[in-house]
């Protein structure tokens with residue numbers, strides 16, 4: 001099979017590319033590695049993909065619709081997995097324009113290219129953050145999502161709406177994946193786990209917003225990859241083609257939320273350092289809790305998370321000590 005993955009030098013994109021390449025699929029990855037992130041880490045992730053002969057890379061910017069369209073038309077992938085985005089809640093406050101350009105214009109460019117080529121299906125990253133201010137837990141895909149608490153969440157909700165219209169009008173099969181706080185080896189430095197690990201290692205204090213009481217449905221990267229592979233392999237038999245068009249949205253999480261303070265204590269244990277903790281009040285952009293109802297993806301695809309938080313953090317710590325030695 002020929003897959004195109006956007007964001008292939010990113011945390012989830014590189015992990016998915018390696019998983020597809022290991023089973024002999026062909027992958028074309030797109031990533032332009034801009035300097036808002038840790039470039040050394042991005043290049044190291046990309047090197048994992050480039051180690052496979054069946055991997056090809058393009059550094060085009062998804063904001064450039066013309067180049068993107070020509071690339072997809074030329075390469076003719078069967079399925080496009082769109083993961084490139086400005087990710088993260090807090091950076092969106094500092095640089096909102098780039099979130100609009102990449103997450104909205106870039107997403108539109110991907111859909112247009114998929115429609116024109118055409119490809120068999122578009123699988124794309126949404127986020128648990130679309131549930132925003134909803135207080136009822138766990139979050140189910142059928143809940144109305146009217147209150148994104150930050151711009152990042154709003155762009156992800158917009159993606160789901162845009163995808164719906166393309167599925168409905170152009171019969172482009174689209175499957176949106178609402179990822180719940182993904183963590184593990186190769187994760188992003190702006191995410192709590194790696195940000196905390198680097199601070200703890202360097203003897204710097206870490207900020208525990210809402211006094212560490214936020215509960216998050218932390219999901220180990222291998223479980224996310226398991227879910228993505230199940231969707232990529234079996235979407236055709238499961239996607240409802242009716243009045244809604246070939247369109248679906250799935251939560252993908254662990255279904256076992258824990259408080260941030262507990263997450264940090266596992267991290268201290270496996271890193272072998274003690275954190276200096278600064279207790280901070282809640283910020284308005286932060287959700288109080290995330291908790292995935294994973295009944296739908298389990299029912300349709302047999303998805304079952306395999307990794308406990310303890311095992312996930314243990315594996316992360318092994319990677320961290322090795323990479324940042």
Ligand SMILES: NC(=O)c1ccc[n+]([C@@H]2O[C@H](COP(=O)([O-])OP(=O)(O)OC[C@H]3O[C@@H](n4cnc5c(N)ncnc54)[C@H](O)[C@@H]3O)[C@@H](O)[C@H]2O)c1
Nearest residue numbers: 007009010011012032061062084085087125127179181182
């Ligand atoms: N990691 C999580 O916990 C999480 C949770 C919910 C949703 N998501 C979503 O999943 C996707 C992947 O997340 P991630 O954690 O791997 O993020 P990441 O930042 O590690 O990966 C995204 C990649 O996209 C690339 N990119 C950004 N803008 C680009 C552009 N204009 N052109 C080409 N490439 C560009 C970046 O260089 C980066 O390598 C994102 O859409 C994110 O919003 C992630």
